[in-house]
Amino acid sequence: MENLKVLFPVHIRKKIKNNLWLNDLEEIRIRAGQPIELAYSGKTRYLTDMDGEMCACVRESVQNARACYRITGADIAEMLSYISEYSLYAYQEELRQGYITIEGGHRVGIAGEIAKDREGITGIKYISFMNIRVAHEKKGCAEKILPFLKDGESIYNTLLVSKPGAGKTTCLRDCIRSLSNGKEGWEGMKICVVDERSEIAACHLGIPQNDMGIRTDVLSGCGKSEGMMLMLRSMSPQIIAVDELGGKKDFQAVEQAACSGVRILGTVHADTVEELWEKPYLKKWMKRGIFERFILIRHNRSGERDFQVFNGKENSYAKADRWYSGCRFRGWTCSKHDR
Numbered sequence: 609m610e611n612l613k614v615l616f617p618v619h620i621r622k623k624i625k626n627n628l629w630l631n632d633l634e635e636i637r638i639r640a641g642q643p644i645e646l647a648y649s650g651k652t653r654y655l656t657d658m659d660g661e662m663c664a665c666v667r668e669s670v671q672n673a674r675a676c677y678r679i680t681g682a683d684i685a686e687m688l689s690y691i692s693e694y695s696l697y698a699y700q701e702e703l704r705q706g707y708i709t710i711e712g713g714h715r716v717g718i719a720g721e722i723a724k725d726r727e728g729i730t731g732i733k734y735i736s737f738m739n740i741r742v743a744h745e746k747k748g749c750a751e752k753i754l755p756f757l758k759d760g761e762s763i764y765n766t767l768l769v770s771k772p773g774a775g776k777t778t779c780l781r782d783c784i785r786s787l788s789n790g791k792e793g794w795e796g797m798k799i800c801v802v803d804e805r806s807e808i809a810a811c812h813l814g815i816p817q818n819d820m821g822i823r824t825d826v827l828s829g830c831g832k833s834e835g836m837m838l839m840l841r842s843m844s845p846q847i848i849a850v851d852e853l854g855g856k857k858d859f860q861a862v863e864q865a866a867c868s869g870v871r872i873l874g875t876v877h878a879d880t881v882e883e884l885w886e887k888p889y890l891k892k893w894m895k896r897g898i899f900e901r902f903i904l905i906r907h908n909r910s911g912e913r914d915f916q917v918f919n920g921k922e923n924s925y926a927k928a929d930r931w932y933s934g935c936r937f938r939g940w941t942c943s944k945h946d947r
Contacts, residue, residue: 612712612714615710617683620677633742634744639736649907649913703718706718709806711817714743715807720732720734743807747819749775751782757783757873764871764900766903767874768876769877769878769904774905781808783873784801796823800845802848804835805852808820808851809826825843833857837864840865847870847871847873848873849873851875872899881918902917903916
């Protein structure tokens with residue numbers, strides 16, 4: 609987490625003497641003229657200056673604290689310099705997409721005033737808002753999911769499903785690492801990761817910063833549909849892993865890969881399995897049964913995460929009565945049904 613501290617302006621960084629508030633941090637929200645908001649598993653804290661030391665305080669404390677620090681335009685400009693390594697121009701393509709991925713796999717979402725031309729968005733100016741989504745490498749968090757993915761010597765075509773920030777990318781990363789390394793009872797598999805936003809492997813100068821396993825190849829910064837076809841033609845994968853499937857071309861590439869004997873392990877945004885049916889491109893492939901497992905991940909009331917496993921091969925994702933709660937592990941809760 610030390611690389612998160614260096615994103616802050618120097619005068620704030622000097623006052624961060626205790627790193628405990630960085631533990632389990634999921635998001636850092638930066639808004640011009642507002643306090644620095646910190647998100648922890650559904651709970652909110654604010655960065656405040658208490659006796660010359662920055663610390664995280666609950667909302668009630670912030671409302672009464674005169675020392676609640678509010679971000680200025682100069683602070684945001686300084687942070688952007690650190691985030692872009694003093695060259696925003698080098699990140700113009702990422703800026704058009706609304707985010708910059710930094711070392712460690714952390715993604716900085718940005719908002720402000722859109723700059724456009726006849727061809728569409730060219731960038732963002734007057735940046736006044738940022739959301740730093742903190743990447744977490746939690747080894748072992750997918751341990752209880754893996755038995756539901758296994759299909760003999762291979763895996764089922766699987767989608768991890770959740771709304772943003774619920775942990776599907778963290779879970780995907782651990783699934784990739786475990787399937788690549790193998791374990792007692794099954795051999796490791798050749799996995800190709802198409803990491804368009806560099807969130808999964810967090811490549812820096814082409815080298816993954818996260819542990820992706822010994823049999824994993826990574827294509828970073830390439831569009832998902834093009835990347836899947838590249839990997840299919842050149843790297844002879846057994847599994848192709850990809851984050852945040854969404855467009856028509858993505859699912860066309862998934863179909864081509866699946867029809868070539870390659871298994872797909874991916875993620876998609878949705879809060880319920882029923883919402884998947886509202887996605888026009890995904891609905892077609894759900895009806896055809898291309899995806900055989902759906903892992904639904906969500907926060908429970910205690911702020912921990914739980915998941916459910918739907919058997920898409922039997923179209924049981926429409927039958928919620930087939931689910932029941934299960935076991936707890938490493939801060940996550942597993943819900944499962946008979947396979």
